[in-house]
Amino acid sequence: MHRTAQHKHSSQPMEPRDPQWQEKVRGSFARQKVMTLIGAELVDVRPGRCEIHLPFRDELTQQNNYFHAGIVATVADSAGGYAGFSLMPPGSDVLTVEYKLNLLAPGEGERLVAIGEVVKSGRNLVITRGEVYAVNHGRSIHCATMQQTLMTMRDLAKEKQV
Amino acid sequence: MHRTAQHKHSSQPMEPRDPQWQEKVRGSFARQKVMTLIGAELVDVRPGRCEIHLPFRDELTQQNNYFHAGIVATVADSAGGYAGFSLMPPGSDVLTVEYKLNLLAPGEGERLVAIGEVVKSGRNLVITRGEVYAVNHGRSIHCATMQQTLMTMRDLAKEKQV
Amino acid sequence: MHRTAQHKHSSQPMEPRDPQWQEKVRGSFARQKVMTLIGAELVDVRPGRCEIHLPFRDELTQQNNYFHAGIVATVADSAGGYAGFSLMPPGSDVLTVEYKLNLLAPGEGERLVAIGEVVKSGRNLVITRGEVYAVNHGRSIHCATMQQTLMTMRDLAKEKQV
Amino acid sequence: MHRTAQHKHSSQPMEPRDPQWQEKVRGSFARQKVMTLIGAELVDVRPGRCEIHLPFRDELTQQNNYFHAGIVATVADSAGGYAGFSLMPPGSDVLTVEYKLNLLAPGEGERLVAIGEVVKSGRNLVITRGEVYAVNHGRSIHCATMQQTLMTMRDLAKEKQV
Numbered sequence: 001m002h003r004t005a006q007h008k009h010s011s012q013p014m015e016p017r018d019p020q021w022q023e024k025v026r027g028s029f030a031r032q033k034v035m036t037l038i039g040a041e042l043v044d045v046r047p048g049r050c051e052i053h054l055p056f057r058d059e060l061t062q063q064n065n066y067f068h069a070g071i072v073a074t075v076a077d078s079a080g081g082y083a084g085f086s087l088m089p090p091g092s093d094v095l096t097v098e099y100k101l102n103l104l105a106p107g108e109g110e111r112l113v114a115i116g117e118v119v120k121s122g123r124n125l126v127i128t129r130g131e132v133y134a135v136n137h138g139r140s141i142h143c144a145t146m147q148q149t150l151m152t153m154r155d156l157a158k159e160k161q162v
Numbered sequence: 163m164h165r166t167a168q169h170k171h172s173s174q175p176m177e178p179r180d181p182q183w184q185e186k187v188r189g190s191f192a193r194q195k196v197m198t199l200i201g202a203e204l205v206d207v208r209p210g211r212c213e214i215h216l217p218f219r220d221e222l223t224q225q226n227n228y229f230h231a232g233i234v235a236t237v238a239d240s241a242g243g244y245a246g247f248s249l250m251p252p253g254s255d256v257l258t259v260e261y262k263l264n265l266l267a268p269g270e271g272e273r274l275v276a277i278g279e280v281v282k283s284g285r286n287l288v289i290t291r292g293e294v295y296a297v298n299h300g301r302s303i304h305c306a307t308m309q310q311t312l313m314t315m316r317d318l319a320k321e322k323q324v
Numbered sequence: 325m326h327r328t329a330q331h332k333h334s335s336q337p338m339e340p341r342d343p344q345w346q347e348k349v350r351g352s353f354a355r356q357k358v359m360t361l362i363g364a365e366l367v368d369v370r371p372g373r374c375e376i377h378l379p380f381r382d383e384l385t386q387q388n389n390y391f392h393a394g395i396v397a398t399v400a401d402s403a404g405g406y407a408g409f410s411l412m413p414p415g416s417d418v419l420t421v422e423y424k425l426n427l428l429a430p431g432e433g434e435r436l437v438a439i440g441e442v443v444k445s446g447r448n449l450v451i452t453r454g455e456v457y458a459v460n461h462g463r464s465i466h467c468a469t470m471q472q473t474l475m476t477m478r479d480l481a482k483e484k485q486v
Numbered sequence: 487m488h489r490t491a492q493h494k495h496s497s498q499p500m501e502p503r504d505p506q507w508q509e510k511v512r513g514s515f516a517r518q519k520v521m522t523l524i525g526a527e528l529v530d531v532r533p534g535r536c537e538i539h540l541p542f543r544d545e546l547t548q549q550n551n552y553f554h555a556g557i558v559a560t561v562a563d564s565a566g567g568y569a570g571f572s573l574m575p576p577g578s579d580v581l582t583v584e585y586k587l588n589l590l591a592p593g594e595g596e597r598l599v600a601i602g603e604v605v606k607s608g609r610n611l612v613i614t615r616g617e618v619y620a621v622n623h624g625r626s627i628h629c630a631t632m633q634q635t636l637m638t639m640r641d642l643a644k645e646k647q648v
Contacts (some may be wrong), residue, residue: 124637144433151611196547231563233520237556257589259588
């Protein structure tokens with residue numbers, strides 16, 4: 001007879017390896033001009049977790065006046081990337097290797113909320129999950145889910161190599 | 163000033179639409195001969211959730227004597243597929259449209275445990291998440307994570323069309 | 325003895341089902357305000373193929389002054405989406421179900437070129453491939469590759485349902 | 487006025503870095519017991535390309551007597567993995583980081599043919615594409631398409647770390 005097992009994700013040491021992790025993340029975010037262009041805000045960052053908000057603007061829409069999928073992806077990718085970056089060692093940078101995004105519902109509402117969380121932090125690769133919610137008249141709808149692979153770029157001079 | 167929002171996944175009605183959901187899932191699993199070939203067991207199924215176990219066998223390995231990634235994927239895909247199938251209406255079948263799998267750690271141990279869960283159950287498409295754990299000397303290691311899209315095939319005669 | 329087989333992709337009928345396919349695609353593109361915001365141009369559209377160009381602008385960059393990955397994804401997603409839309413029947417709309425994007429090289433240069441092509445056009449789902457090139461001093465570097473699932477939305481009133 | 491650009495994939499140096507590349511690939515394939523279990527054959531391997539065939543067997547099927555999606559994925563993953571491994575330096579091993587697979591048509595027929603090809607061979611990561619065809623009464627149907635990320639494991643003692 002089987003019992004249904006209780007399995008937890010391998011408990012990751014969500015300990016930042018860089019004491020400057022918060023400044024590092026906030027500084028990098030501030031240098032991403034596209035975040036300014038679209039009006040994204042880094043609302044919260046913790047070791048292994050990052051939350052980005054994006055207020056609605058007419059110029060961020062697709063043909064039905066919802067947030068464009070590319071904009072949903074941009075905030076999901078950034079939230080996942082900074083969640084991973086918060087755990088990376090000093091002197092390193094973060095590179096998105098790839099991600100996969102499912103769009104679950106239209107990005108309709110006054111604000112997008114993207115939350116990135118680290119699933120596994122390896123020596124070279126960091127795997128994250130990202131969820132995006134559209135807040136519509138105060139109600140939060142799950143509008144996208146993402147699975148992402150990041151790479152720790154140790155030597156910044158080699159940044160172009162994957 | 164921002165407060166960090168509390169966002170929950172849109173609460174899905176994890177209500178089965180087919181009163182025969184359990185027999186349907188168990189019957190379909192029993193007809194998948196590849197499950198018999200590899201020795202997979204359907205340990206638990208609930209509306210929107212499915213758990214499959216796979217005991218180690220030498221013939222399921224890759225070159226380093228771990229579970230082969232294809233086998234890890236097979237149980238992840240099946241767990242996600244049956245999680246989704248449990249919610250589908252009578253007379254329908256389930257089709258995997260696509261999935262994306264990250265391998266997080268070697269599949270090393272005496273058993274694989276794959277858990278599939280529905281993230282969003284739409285009219286035509288069902289999005290699931292799958293997690294695979296390798297149980298090694300009783301300790302559970304998170305070895306793979308999957309994001310999957312399923313399709314509800316309403317008219318079984320049209321099954322070949324995606 | 326084996327001979328290496330010659331296998332071609334199943335020859336898709338890349339016949340548009342809507343005689344207005346070109347106007348439909350160009351009209352939809354024109355209504356995507358985010359394309360105007362970033363400065364993307366619909367350079368070429370044919371049945372099952374779409375090409376979008378994006379000239380460099382400082383405000384589209386990440387922290388190293390390359391095109392931001394989210395922008396790369398936005399043009400890849402749109403190129404794939406319009407490649408698929410060009411084959412869809414009259415009265416339908418296109419919805420991105422999901423995509424997966426690998427970033428191959430930094431988006432460095434004076435222009436991005438995104439090319440979307442249909443791999444399989446099914447009754448409900450359309451699978452596409454997208455390639456993005458960064459043109460740097462006239463030299464074209466393959467900087468991203470995408471695999472995407474689209475859905476044909478037949479009844480526009482049901483657009484919110486996936 | 488725009489001309490449609492001609493863009494080629496960045497021409498990869500598909501030069502093997504290991505003179506023993508062919509023996510290495512064939513030896514690793516032979517040690518994968520799951521390949522023997524399912525009856526897969528390594529039909530052709532070249533630098534950056536690998537072709538695997540799998541004859542139909544009743545025990546490889548799902549509930550409708552087609553090849554099970556997990557089996558389709560297993561041969562796609564292996565074909566991509568060995569395409570990448572053929573280009574890796576001496577003393578290294580290959581690890582699948584992740585892949586994404588779209589199922590395009592049922593795996594119905596007397597044989598599966600999986601072809602893996604390298605899209606980009608980087609210092610640490612190798613990106614591949616895999617296509618699977620089902621040969622049915624001699625006619626080849628494109629039944630799956632895969633996008634995959636591999637990692638070069640330089641120091642085999644570190645194999646468990648990703």
